[in-house]
Amino acid sequence: MRFDTVIIGGGLAGLTAGISLQEAGRSTAIVSTGQNALHFFSGSFESLEEAPERIVGLFARAGIPLHYSPGVRLMPLGTFRPAALSLDDVSLLDQPKFARKVLIVNFQDYQDFFSSFLADGLRHQGIACRIVTPGHLADPSMRVRAGELRSVQIARTMDKFWEKAVQEIRILLKDEDAVILPQVFGLEDPTIPGRIRAGIPARVIFVGTLPPSVPGTRTQRLLKRRYEALGGTYLAGDKVLQARVEGGRVRNVTTRNLGGHILEADHFILATGGYFSKGLKSNPFRVYEPVFGLDVRQEADRSKWYDADFQAEQPYMAFGVETDAALHPLRDGQPLGNLYAVGSVLGATRPELGSGAGLALRSALAAVDQILSPLDL
């Protein structure tokens, strides 16, 4: 099978590149193992300080409204972090004291939303809090199911019963000027968070839960849907086993599920992610890139991979594949001319490209621009 571009990795960076290329009329395929960092996406694109119209437009066409407003956001453990470009259901606040009194609503027995930490953090800002966990907020079937109540499970129920929840919250609301809800709304339908906001006569703030992230899961689905609607070939649950490199260029790759068929292309994009997504692997001796065996920037001495402080910047997170200025990764010191490395496989942070979701978007678009440029051969 032959494409203009084959993208290895179906997370934020791979899908962004795929959609952009399809929109420009190129034929592409994405090979995705299925595990990517969107499943623990916070909802904010880190390190994108400017208002990127190109990204907002790309997401809007995929049915994902973004908003841009530099400020702070309320984190699940009651702290505040700077944020600018975010999914619509992340509330961007001018200042940490955003209300006089808030009502924190949680589902009964749901342990992955930290109401008491939130209340504590808000009280430090001088905001009064009332926590409620109404027993009948959701569909009764959810109440009787024993065992584990997790974000995606609640979100599935809430896709059906969110209007009922809004009614109940309206009854619970007294003199509070803001309501805090867990981010478990709109797994399928991205308009639900906005409709909940419209239905409650107070400011509604959605706050994250333990992963899986409902907004992240929804974003992944919508981007994938948009990519396929544009004619992209998304090979889900597949994995690149082997790559053929000749004369400093990638000729083709072989995957697990396509049997004897090879994937040929003019350009290849490596968007396989960091350690979690297995774009980077490690053994006691080194960190390596498993698909092409690319050069990885790292410390040779294992004892220098870590900082003993759990919260410190960890050196291993900055390891990533070496590239030239055009994002062509190096193998044995030589760039592979038609391969681009994008997203966390470059390392958690890169000067000029930022970190996390911001890094994924910036590097993906930079690779796309080069592929679309007539100068790129």
Add this chain to the structure above:
Amino acid sequence: MDAREFDVIIIGGGITGAGTQRDCAMRGLRTLLIERSDIATGATGRNHGMLHSGARYAVSDPESAAECIRENRILRQIAAHCIEETDGLFVTLPEDDPHYQATFVDACRRAGIRAEVIDPAQARRLEPSVNPALTGAVRVPDGAVDPFRLCAANMLDAKIRGGQVRLHVDVTGFIREGDALVGVHTRNRLTGEKVDYFAPVIVNAAGIWGHGIAALAGVDIKMYPAKGALLIFAHRVNQMVINRCRMPSNADILAPGDTVCIVGTTSTRIPYKNLFNVAVTPEEVDLLITEGAKLAPSLASTRILRAFAGVRPLVSADDDPTGRSISRGIVCLDHEERDGLKGFITITGGKLMTYRLMAERATDLVCRKLGVDKPCTTATTPLPGSEERSYEAVAQRIWEAPSTAQKAAASRLGTDAARLRDDRAGTALVCECEEVSVSEIDNAIERLDVSTLTDLRRRTRVGMGTCQGGFCACRAAGMLARAHGDTDKARKDLRNFMTERWKGNFPIGWGDTLREAEYTQWVYKHVLGL
């Protein structure tokens, strides 16, 4: 009676202190146990978790071996819910001296340890993970023991019998009357509260820290802090304990425990000042993997969960400043006889396996000093939770059709699992890796003196599984915050807990461990905002 007066004060919340408190309480004494940190934080919780048959010591230390096998039989009776009867193999590898086996078997038999020579093929059938190159094997009655559970059960029994326990409390000095100790000054490490407690007898059961406690009383005990490093693997590759059939050396035991297995140890003398921060070095990690893989080759490719180290409280014989004549036997010092200081006893040396016997000796001496004439009954009285032998039977009797999580709870709590709530909220899981439910956490907070997440981990296994707290630590922190009404403290506690987990992860940080670490560190920082 003044609530600050007791018959005996025990310093140290490891297995020796807990066992001594139980024994004293069973003989009718009013007891107080003081521990500077949490239960089982020293050598008690930092070892293989192995129910030694004594075979390991048979050749080098026949007296310890005989003590071990006697206590092994007793613990199977009184602590059934803390023990798994696995049996063990002593395997001879091609590089080992082939003649050692005969010496070993002979020594075992003299110590009263059943030692059955089996052929290598049969050993491989019994224990498929064993190195297939083995040239000889001996089967012995080794097993697995959960030291945290054993320690908590001893303390719980003492409390049921009226004993009091103060955790996170430092002994800052002794109160003297003439040539006798009559009490202790203490300071609570969490609240700063200072309290004096009084008793005519004080027992120093502080393990390697006993050196410092004795120094506070003006008494010198020469100890030899010997660090031992171990690795925990994320899967249980072996059903039986696997030992090397040779003179005890580095990394020659692979012990199974619950869902994991542990290989160790090394032995290095360390200075006293390093006691509070014992780190595992990359060289130790490499040695443990290389030697461990000789016992069970699949260890070379098994994910490692943690690296950790403990410090053995070995005691030098008196007047031996070189530390050469080290004993691993029990040391019970009557400081009245030894140093002319009345009311002070040190119980140390020994092993996890012989804690009950150590407690018996210390308690005999306490009773003699107090003029109490009651026999020791700890060898025949089951610990709370151990009244039944099979946890599956216990679970069945409590729940009729128990879930796997309920079976796990019964295996941890024994008959005490009957206290757990079985409604929907109570059975919700906090820790998926180890299947720990909400009600099990509630039970620990209510009955087992829990101040911090780390305390909770030792009592319930929360955070001990493959996620190393990635998911469950936040949930459990939320529960502690509610129970103690202090969210600020809970948030700090969560940070400390994750740092403590990381300390055991980064020495083995590669492969899946690094993958899990990246996920956890990213989520805590960027998603949760710790």
